Amino acid sequence: MNKDIKVIGFDADDTLWINEPFFIEAEDIFCNLLLAFDTPGQIKAELLKNELENLDNYGYGIKGFMLSMVETAMAVTDNRVEPSVLSSIIEIGKNMIKKPVDILDGVENVLQSLQNKYRLILATKGDLVDQERKLNKSGLIKYFHHIEILSHKKASNYEGLLKHLDIKPKNFLMVGNSLKSDIIPVANLGAHAIHVPFHTTWALEQVESHEHEHLNYHSVKHINEILDYLL
Numbered sequence: 001m002n003k004d005i006k007v008i009g010f011d012a013d014d015t016l017w018i019n020e021p022f023f024i025e026a027e028d029i030f031c032n033l034l035l036a037f038d039t040p041g042q043i044k045a046e047l048l049k050n051e052l053e054n055l056d057n058y059g060y061g062i063k064g065f066m067l068s069m070v071e072t073a074m075a076v077t078d079n080r081v082e083p084s085v086l087s088s089i090i091e092i093g094k095n096m097i098k099k100p101v102d103i104l105d106g107v108e109n110v111l112q113s114l115q116n117k118y119r120l121i122l123a124t125k126g127d128l129v130d131q132e133r134k135l136n137k138s139g140l141i142k143y144f145h146h147i148e149i150l151s152h153k154k155a156s157n158y159e160g161l162l163k164h165l166d167i168k169p170k171n172f173l174m175v176g177n178s179l180k181s182d183i184i185p186v187a188n189l190g191a192h193a194i195h196v197p198f199h200t201t202w203a204l205e206q207v208e209s210h211e212h213e214h215l216n217y218h219s220v221k222h223i224n225e226i227l228d229y230l231l
Contacts, residue, residue, distance in 0.1 A: 004170050005192060005230065008114060009161075010144075011176030012124035012131065014198040015223070017138055018102040021200065023065065026092050030069050033085050037076045047072040048203055055204075059151050061127030066093035097130065101137040106224040111143040113227055121146040123161060123174065125153050125181065153181035155188050162189070175226060178205045179212050186217075193217040194226050 013019035027047065031040040038046075050068040058064030069089045073081045114120060122144045124131055131149045135141050146165060150157050162172060173192040176182025183193045184207065195217060220226055 002173075002192065002229070005118065005173045006171040007119045007121060007165070007167050007173070008230070009121045009123040009172065009174045009186075010111075011174070011178065011182045012122060012134065013126065014177045014201075015104070015175065015182070015196060016107050016122075016140060017104060017134065020198065020202055022096055022099050023202065024200065026065070026096055029092055030072075030089065033088055034073060034076050043072065043076055046075055050075075052204060059127065060125050061130050062093055062096050063127055063130070065096075066090065069093075097133075101134050103138060103140070104223065106222055108140070110223050110227060111140060114230060115143050117231070119145045121148060121165070123148045123150065123153075123158075125150045153178075153185060155185040158185055158189055158191070162191070173230075175223070177201070180205045180207045183217050184212050184215060187212075187215040194229065195219040196223050196226070197221070 010016060027044060028040075030047070031043045034043050037043075047068060050071045051065065054064055054068050054071070058067055066089060069092070070086060073085055073089060077085075111120065120143055122135065126149065128149050135147065141147070148161055150161070158174075161167075162169060169189045169191040172186070173194065174182055174186040175194045175196060177196055177198040178201065179195060183195050186193045193215075197219070218229060220229075
């Protein structure tokens, strides 16, 4: 147990509940709409390129993903995309929004075990409306003292959050599945971090080993294991 830790931040998508598999499923459906124009591999590459270029404009989340699919369909078809395809893209997005919020195994046990011993906050990124919807449907909101939905998860974002909540880095622990968003920026601030890998990671969240191998953080195979570190 690290006695310095007073506040624990939790990521949401693919840390508390399932998220990325829904995007993978949507990508496959999207590619099937455009098979007459290109291969699935090329369509996915074009989509990823557009997602990256659009992050500053649209941010993270389903709505930005839908707009990137529209742009990709226009590019792949040389602006000859059928209106029916655009309608199908909108339907893909709406179906994603309607997906259930599937809590990952062990999450509620961990939150219940920690809520009276630490100050728990949710620190996630994405579309405000979508993340609020998932949080409300999850039934987990009762465990958190503070909710922060960020547009980005860079060191400066965490630094601003810690200052806003009057938390010293040495007293803060972040738990999440993304090395890029949840671990590296927090560790670089001198705070604590525990990596809980998810079985699939969005391409734009992947990092090279040299970006994190020198940092001080813990890794666990299952979220329940963080209790051994904290209790």
